[in-house]
Amino acid sequence: MEMKITRTKMFLAGKWLDREQTIDVRNPQDNSLITTVPAASKEDMLNAIEEAKEGFNIAAAMPVHERISILNKAADYIEANHEKYATTIAREGSKTIREARKEASRCIQTLRISAEEARRINGETIPFDQMPGSEDRVGYYYRFPIGIIAAITPFNDPLNLVAHKVGPAIASGNAIIVKPATVTPLSAILLAEAFEAAGLPEKVLTVITGRGSEIGDVLVTHPDVRMISFTGGLEAGLEISKKAGLKKLGMELGSNSPAIVLDDADLDEAVESIVSGAFWAAGQNCLGVQRVYIQKNIFNTFKEKFISRTEQYSIGDKLSEFTDMGPLINEKEAIRVEGIVNEAVGLGAKVLCGGKRNGAFYLPTVLTDVPSDCTVAKEEIFGPVVSLFPVDDLEEAIKKSNSVNFGLQAGIFTSDLNKAFSAIGKMDVGGIMINDSSDYRIDGMPFGGVKGSGLGREGVKFSIHEMTEPKVVCFKLPKAL
Ligand code: NAP
Numbered sequence: 329m330e331m332k333i334t335r336t337k338m339f340l341a342g343k344w345l346d347r348e349q350t351i352d353v354r355n356p357q358d359n360s361l362i363t364t365v366p367a368a369s370k371e372d373m374l375n376a377i378e379e380a381k382e383g384f385n386i387a388a389a390m391p392v393h394e395r396i397s398i399l400n401k402a403a404d405y406i407e408a409n410h411e412k413y414a415t416t417i418a419r420e421g422s423k424t425i426r427e428a429r430k431e432a433s434r435c436i437q438t439l440r441i442s443a444e445e446a447r448r449i450n451g452e453t454i455p456f457d458q459m460p461g462s463e464d465r466v467g468y469y470y471r472f473p474i475g476i477i478a479a480i481t482p483f484n485d486p487l488n489l490v491a492h493k494v495g496p497a498i499a500s501g502n503a504i505i506v507k508p509a510t511v512t513p514l515s516a517i518l519l520a521e522a523f524e525a526a527g528l529p530e531k532v533l534t535v536i537t538g539r540g541s542e543i544g545d546v547l548v549t550h551p552d553v554r555m556i557s558f559t560g561g562l563e564a565g566l567e568i569s570k571k572a573g574l575k576k577l578g579m580e581l582g583s584n585s586p587a588i589v590l591d592d593a594d595l596d597e598a599v600e601s602i603v604s605g606a607f608w609a610a611g612q613n614c615l616g617v618q619r620v621y622i623q624k625n626i627f628n629t630f631k632e633k634f635i636s637r638t639e640q641y642s643i644g645d646k647l648s649e650f651t652d653m654g655p656l657i658n659e660k661e662a663i664r665v666e667g668i669v670n671e672a673v674g675l676g677a678k679v680l681c682g683g684k685r686n687g688a689f690y691l692p693t694v695l696t697d698v699p700s701d702c703t704v705a706k707e708e709i710f711g712p713v714v715s716l717f718p719v720d721d722l723e724e725a726i727k728k729s730n731s732v733n734f735g736l737q738a739g740i741f742t743s744d745l746n747k748a749f750s751a752i753g754k755m756d757v758g759g760i761m762i763n764d765s766s767d768y769r770i771d772g773m774p775f776g777g778v779k780g781s782g783l784g785r786e787g788v789k790f791s792i793h794e795m796t797e798p799k800v801v802c803f804k805l806p807k808a809l
Contacts, residue, residue: 335350337366338536340534340536342533350367351365351537352364355420356421356511357688359688362420363514365517367538367539368536368543370543372536372543373536373543377476377547380531383476383531386503386529388473388502390529396444398498400526401526402526403436403439403440404526410429411429413435414431416514417515418646419647420486422610422612423609423646424654428646431487441788442495443495445496445788446499449471449499449500453466454469465804467803468800469801471799473795474502474554474795474797475555476502476552476553476554477502478507479504480507480540480544480560481508482559483511485609486512486514493559494519496792497795504532504533505536505547506535507537507543510538511657512657520533520535540564548572549571555577555794556572556575558577561708562582562780578791578794579784582710582780583614583736584706584732585617585736585757585765585766586617586618586738588719588729589626590725590744591626592744592747593741593742594743595626598741599630601739603634603641605765611709611714612657616767618714619714619715619717619729620634620714621717621724621729623725624720631716656689656690656711661711664711668709668713669683672702677698682694694715696715698715706733722742722751726754726755730754730756739760740761740763748762756779757777757781758778758785771787
């Protein structure tokens with residue numbers, strides 16, 4: 329019997345379009361085919377940009393109360409269809425259904441915060457009379473939208489990271505073209521469905537499906553695209569930055585985040601938080617904990633508690649309510665992670681638990697004795713692997729935490745405020761969590777990194793700032809006044 333394969337359409341400037349050439353979307357857990365999406369061509373991308381030019385005029389002219397209403401209606405739509413959104417995230421990506429539900433709920437938050445922030449895009453009056461000769465000038469600045477935003481997004485949070493670009497873009501009156509990750513396009517397409525249902529005018533939003541290597545350059549290099557809001561890996565981020573030309577760049581890149589555990593910390597809380605931070609979404613998380621620096625006198629106790637908690641993890645079917653961790657995004661990625669662990673072991677590292685692969689699944693893995701020059705100690709592994717390092721004191725932990733080319737977020741566990749403040753001042757990161765792991769974020773806080781972790785900040789209000797520019801207005805008053 330011939331199986332009927334469903335085809336999912338892309339959303340180009342308000343129209344649902346199919347193409348003869350398609351890309352398979354597969355469930356990473358068993359490689360089964362979920363559906364196909366169009367493999368958009370360069371011409372499709374050029375058309376999307378052409379339509380977005382008009383989309384920008386429409387978006388910029390839309391009164392703020394309409395933007396607020398549309399954003400809230402899109403959030404309502406997702407709320408009403410919450411399980412459909414969660415299931416789509418869980419099927420096409422790596423997340424378990426419980427992780428996916430959290431992402432769908434956060435997406436609703438992101439859109440509601442965007443609606444709130446739309447009414448707070450303010451300017452200021454400028455005291456022009458600060459300069460001699462300007463006593464007869466009055467004026468102000470306000471923030472205006474910049475035009476077409478290109479949003480290029482990764483696979484690991486396929487809904488909420490797209491919402492983090494679309495929500496602020498609509499709130500601030502821009503047009504936006506989303507190119508989601510090729511392996512997880514369906515959640516982004518569902519987000520477009522929510523905005524269509526909410527009454528967003530056509531042409532303001534496009535979600536175009538296709539490979540970054542084939543259609544990415546058209547978007548990245550096009551002079552009418554005024555900003556590239558990219559979330560993804562360092563390598564692609566660097567390539568895009570080189571090609572972009574004179575455009576604004578938002579770069580939300582990767583990391584290999586540290587956690588520091590001092591001997592005055594609550595060890596059980598630290599273990600719980602770091603285990604979750606290391607293995608959330610099978611470690612495919614830009615904020616995931618990869619390196620843990622533990623004060624020597626508590627190292628063995630921490631290690632034993634950590635392994636015991638990790639070994640309780642249930643690995644398996646993403647759609648089961650009882651699964652704690654699913655597969656990596658595909659077998660190739662699991663093989664890559666396995667290779668990095670094997671390299672570390674070859675150089676002297678010890679595997680305390682995990683270290684085994686089955687297809688796209690890789691067990692939660694804890695390493696010790698990891699030499700500082702191997703890949704897992706320096707680069708982003710983007711998998712369920714965490715290394716434990718003993719340190720003498722806070723100074724050594726900070727020095728080692730800062731010794732890499734990343735700096736997104738960090739966590740420190742201590743009950744000593746002085747030590748916490750010392751770490752806050754000295755750690756090279758975009759965010760530091762006291763008594764939480766690096767894997768803590770709310771959608772309204774500034775979010776982004778330093779060094780190889782990126783440029784600029786997201787978090788709705790901060791994205792709106794990046795997606796707008798100040799325009800100065802100055803009135804020269806008549807002499808009679
Ligand atoms: P990726 O390989 O860098 O891809 C990200 C996106 O960029 C995809 O849509 C990809 O398209 C596209 N792309 C790749 N090369 C391109 C090019 N030359 N021109 C235009 N587009 C291009 O990353 P990923 O594997 O999906 O995601 C994992 C990475 O994202 C990790 O490094 C993680 O830390 C990072 N991340 C960062 C944050 C943050 O907020 N800082 C959040 C989540 C993830 P295709 O899929 O078609 O290749």
